[in-house]
Amino acid sequence: DVKVTQSSRYLVKRTGEKVFLECVQDMDHENMFWYRQDPGLGLRLIYFSYDVKMKEKGDIPEGYSVSREKKERFSLILESASTNQTSMYLCASLRLGAGGDIQYFGAGTRLSVL
Amino acid sequence: GIQVEQSPPDLILQEGANSTLRCNFSDSVNNLQWFHQNPWGQLINLFYIPSGTKQNGRLSATTVATERYSLLYISSSQTTDSGVYFCAVEGGGGADGLTFGKGTHLIIQP
Numbered sequence: 001d002v003k004v005t006q007s008s009r010y011l012v013k014r015t016g017e018k019v020f021l022e023c024v025q026d027m028d029h030e031n032m033f034w035y036r037q038d039p040g041l042g043l044r045l046i047y048f049s050y051d052v053k054m055k056e057k058g059d060i061p062e063g064y065s066v067s068r069e070k071k072e073r074f075s076l077i078l079e080s081a082s083t084n085q086t087s088m089y090l091c092a093s094l095r096l097g098a099g100g101d102i103q104y105f106g107a108g109t110r111l112s113v114l
Numbered sequence: 115g116i117q118v119e120q121s122p123p124d125l126i127l128q129e130g131a132n133s134t135l136r137c138n139f140s141d142s143v144n145n146l147q148w149f150h151q152n153p154w155g156q157l158i159n160l161f162y163i164p165s166g167t168k169q170n171g172r173l174s175a176t177t178v179a180t181e182r183y184s185l186l187y188i189s190s191s192q193t194t195d196s197g198v199y200f201c202a203v204e205g206g207g208g209a210d211g212l213t214f215g216k217g218t219h220l221i222i223q224p
Contacts, residue, residue, distance in 0.1 A: 033211050033212075035211075035214075040216060041216065042200065042214040042215055042216040042217055043200070043202070043212075043214040044214070045211040045212070045213075048210065048211045056210070058211055059115070088155060090157065099162065100145070100162030100164075101145055101162070101204075102147065102159055102162050103147065103159065103202075103212060104159065105149075105156070105157040105158075105159075107154070107155060107156050108155040108156070108157075110155075
């Protein structure tokens with residue numbers, strides 16, 4: 001089974017802090033993604049990466065950056081956290097194959113910015 | 115970008131009932147997945163189904179790509195089926211991330 005691990009289930013940070021959300025996958029997948037989930041809005045794509053050191057902006061990249069130094073790890077960075085970044089953050093890893101291109105998700109990190 | 119609309123937004127059923135969840139999308143897609151999010155927030159892939167019909171136990175899904183909709187069927191509902199069901203699509207040629215609908219919140223009462 002694919003395993004996608006997010007380092008924290010819950011985080012509480014203060015406005016202006018630099019925040020790192022970590023995600024690790026164990027299946028040597030090339031493609032990884034960060035989404036945020038807000039009530040009534042579904043999931044929205046923040047950033048994705050298709051290889052080490054490669055990154056692409058998603059639909060809502062403002063206020064975020066990412067880092068992919070190793071294939072298995074994809075980090076989401078909030079340079080200066082703001083209250084409107086309080087949300088559920090979900091990381092995903094993509095399995096490409098004959099059975100279909102399927103995204104597998106971590107358990108999520110609930111971030112509160114006070 | 116592609117628009118994804120799911121209906122109904124909320125559904126409350128008794129245990130044992132059947133249900134149909136719908137997903138409409140605005141353009142042709144290369145990827146369509148159905149997910150179940152449990153009450154603890156974990157998203158689980160149910161089906162990869164850009165076209166055709168698939169079945170897995172009490173769940174089945176059908177996508178009619180030419181008419182731009184997909185249906186998820188749940189038969190003989192159990193309380194563990196409760197949660198939010200998301201449809202997500204990708205229209206591009208590569209792995210550019212999924213566009214999600216807003217979900218259907220399903221509550222199965224004992």
